[in-house]
Amino acid sequence: MTTMSPPPCGFHRGHLPGLLERPHLDTAEPGPTGLAQYLTQAGSRLSAPSGTVKALGLPHNAVRIAEQPAVDRTCVIVPPAACDHPRAATATSPDLPALTSGEAVALLVDVAARSVVVAGHYGTALPAALAVSALAHLNPAWVVEQPPGGRAPGHASGGDLLVAVLPSPSAPAALCTPTVLLVTGVARTATDSAEMDQALAMLMPLALRSKAVVVEQADLGARLLAERLTAAGHRRVVTVGSDSACEVRVVQALWIGVSRVAVSTGGEVYQFTLVTPGRHSALAAAAAFAAGREIGARPQDLASGLTAFPGIPGFLTSSTTHELPPGITVLTSLARSPEEIADDLDAAYELTDGKVVVLGDLTAYRPDQAEALARALAEASHVVLLAAPDDKHDGARTIAAVLDAGLRRENVTALRHGPCEPAPPAVLANLTAAGDIVLLLTPPPTGPETW
Structure with a gap:
């Protein structure tokens, strides 16, 4: 069992609802990271499996390592799919209320x-x-x-x-x-x-x-x-x-x-x-x-x-992920919807009088988003699409649907897997010149939509 540090100075117990005084965190999805950090700093006696603690990067001295919730726990925080009906279902203990991370945040809002x-x-x-x-x-x-x-x-x-x-x-x-x-x-x-x-x-x-x-x-x-x-x-x-x-x-x-x-x-x-x-x-x-x-x-x-806002790392910030010739700027995008892609493209055009080329991984988007994706990407000077892991992957269907949704084929390069296929930097170097921008789209999170 791990020894937990005492609550930080300045902590007010009134800011922590009773259900969250001794919760067991039973999910390693992206959303609970901020929630878990808040709870540990506010003096909550949080417990979690070792894999969850590692996945969320939580300090071991602030969390009790426990693969199952102990009898002293006040609730279990679970993935949304584990709750057919909020607080009625439980993940690992029939005697404890089960909350999603969103429900736990709602409790914090109310106090x-x-x-x-x-x-x-x-x-x-x-x-x-x-x-x-x-x-x-x-x-x-x-x-x-x-x-x-x-x-x-x-x-x-x-x-x-x-x-x-x-x-x-x-x-x-x-x-x-x-x-x-x-x-x-x-x-x-x-x-x-x-x-x-x-x-x-x-x-x-x-x-x-x-x-x-x-x-x-x-x-x-x-x-x-x-x-x-x-x-x-x-x-x-x-x-x-x-x-x-x-x-x-x-x-x-x-x-x-x-x-x-x-x-x-x-x-x-x-x-x-x-x-x-x-x-x-x-x-x-x-x-x-x-x-x-x-x-x-x-x-x-x-x-x-x-x-005084310092920005958000990865939000339209320069990246050196792909080595390109001097004068070509690579910007990372945190867009996770077609609408946000369109917004980031507009922003990129504010920064250059040249071209904006998109290098995009669309494999985490749904095929029914293809038309909206195509409308957003139509504003790019050129679109380079990364390949799906294989033809049976859902992402392959999304890419095919985007290509069929109205994008001009001459403005799209769809990369494929294979030893003879060019690497993305080589493709981008042939499509860009000094002063141009490459907008790098990363896959949206596949966990809860809310985080």
């Missing part, structure tokens, strides 16, 4: 005095990280996907403010009452009306419980959510976008080595700079700004916090 919760099927990482930075002067705690500056995704600050990423809930047990709910990409496929209706139905109960809801008007689902909330008489819906009708409006987003952003609200204009390019970065920052206003932060403090 926080103030909270900013970011929810959506995609597009949650950047606004959550920007919110952490914008609200830094308020000493926030957080459970997020990609924190600013490469910090840990989970942090228990001891303060009274929590910034968290929460899935669109699929059951009442996942509901909580955020101070501010910031909504990004509501549905995975905006053109699928049935999927959109289902996503809205899942999100509405959480939105109705939130004291204020901030929606990015660029997303169709968020616009529909705002309409439904207004029709339902929600007391506070804040719209963010470029349209003059938005309550918080981006009136300038100009790249000059940094992005110079101006936001108009309440008859006043506030300016800040961002290290991340792209209008979608400016809109995400405006959404974080709007959420901060609803928390009660001063606009000047929010603008200073956004200017």
